[in-house]
Amino acid sequence: MAPTLLPVEDFDAETDCNKIRAAFSGVGTDEKTLIDVLCKRSHDQRMAIAKLYKTMFGKDLVKDVKSETSSNFREVMVSLCNSRANFLARICRNAIRGAGTSEGALINVLVGGTKQDIAEIKDAYTKKYKKSLEEDIADDTSGALKHVLVSLLQGNRCEEGVSHEQATKDAKELFNAGKGMWGTKESTFNKILVSRSPAHLKRVFNEYRTIASGDDIENAIKGEMSGDTKNAFLGIVRVIKDAEMYFAEELYKSMKGIGTNDDKLIRLVVWRSEIDLAEIKECFKIVSKGKTLEDFISGDCSGDYKRSLVALC
Structure with a gap:
């Protein structure tokens, strides 16, 4: 995996704290300094800055950033000042709160998160909001989608290798639960897609094409399901097949057409900048037919x- 945001050499947390504090002094805010510091420091370096900032000035960096910035720029800066677990827990909280639930955000985070990510998100959520993420999701979603999200929250995906015999069996089960029957048995898709290892599922998808006379598992999901349940299962399949391409497609969708889904754009750029954004950018050029992620963001x-977003790229 190739991140775009790397640790800066000769890091000095005290110098950075003084720069940020100076950016808040006087009339207005020196946004360029905030970008130069927060968008060019790794997660661990930013956490060191946040900790020392409170020691040096007796003030909380997140609160100061909130009061000194506004709108989408504030959201980027606040996201960078939070630990990764708190950042992702906050995304889940914002997805659940308010009128309706932003299922797309929950799907992105839970489908794209590792077992460690999910454990840390659940812990951060409980500490920050004094509630269980699983209970909140169960209360705010329903049907097959609820079952998928709650299953993903368990973080129990197998990490063992591939069993050809089991892969063939799983592929037959998936076919029989979808195209091979009247209606769709989402519980079978849930059981297999959430619990099996990525390497095993890649074999299952290949076996499925053989059983389904060349048809792909994605086409089965698109044809047999709808709405957020369809998107959740498609997300799982696409992350297993090619996570970087999945996130490139999600970034493209956040900016395609009229208007911008700023929540999704910020979430994905900030989150993936320290994981695999360099590879996602290459996939983005394929999805967008040659235009770079920076081109889209600038437009x-x-x-x-x-x-701030271009600096993270």
């Missing part, structure tokens, strides 16, 4: 918001 965003 859809403006001002310090645009500059």
